[in-house]
Amino acid sequence: MLGPAAVFFAVGAEVSPSKDAVKSAPVDEVAPWNVQIVAAAPAASSDLVIGQVAVNSDNAAGGPNNIIAASRYRAVDRTLPVGLAPERGLQVKTILASRAITAAFPEIHSIGGVRPDALRWHPNGLALDVMIPNPDTPEGIALGNEIVDYVTRNASRFGMQDCIWRGNYYTPNGVQRGGGYGHYDHVHVTTTGGGYPVGDETYFR
Incomplete structure (x- = not known):
């Protein structure tokens, strides 16, 4: 044999x-x-x-x-640990984006999620606010740009609808620059949601 x-x-x-x-x-x-x-x-x-x-x-x-x-x-453990954003009320794609951004960018120390707002994105668990340390410095601006690029490259995986950063509105199909969108101290990320978790989800890198 x-x-x-x-x-x-x-x-x-x-x-x-x-x-x-x-x-x-x-x-x-x-x-x-x-x-x-x-x-x-x-x-x-x-x-x-x-x-x-x-x-x-x-x-x-x-x-x-x-x-x-x-x-x-x-x-090899490919699972993502809980991210910086409080996950209560977030939908599954938003949770995945939060966990992935947290793992990829240790410089980030705060990500906002569900909160009251006149628009439906944050209240419905569809949006994140990725807070940028020292956002007006060259290093802070570069970090925000990197996060936008990361989310855009992973648009299909995160169910990305848009990102907003320093007055620019980014979508998977391109960017609208200088439209007065604000967001100079954080990167706003909106996802398509994917539904609310039921408790047995596993999120992978």
Whole structure:
């Protein structure tokens, strides 16, 4: 049994995977898998390594000096912890955006969510206010720009409707500049919501 197995692994290492086997996601839109494959360190002994099982190479085809470097599986936690915005009353896409922004930008220390407002976005759990530290400084302006760019790149994942920052109104289809939209101390993010959570949701990076 070990002879054919050794041949299978030796030959199989040269075969390219099917193009349809895995579809990679954009850089910021990581698919919610929690397993990744990493290369194992070369074996230090004369044993044949198959997966995580070491087999004495004297009994394997090719003799004691044929060592095959295998791959091993390592669990990777892709879940997002609770973000800065209070999540009570937020809809699922808004929660995802809050958690993702919190994880991606440790410089942010406050994100507002549900609050009374004349418009429906905040009261209905559809909007976030990402507060920018020192918003009038070059560093603060650059940070706000980065957050707008991040949310826009992930528009489909977050269900982005719009962002407002420093008088500009951003949508997935473009930006309207200088329209008197305000928001000079925080980035306003509006999502399409996706419904209210039922309690068993898991949010992934």
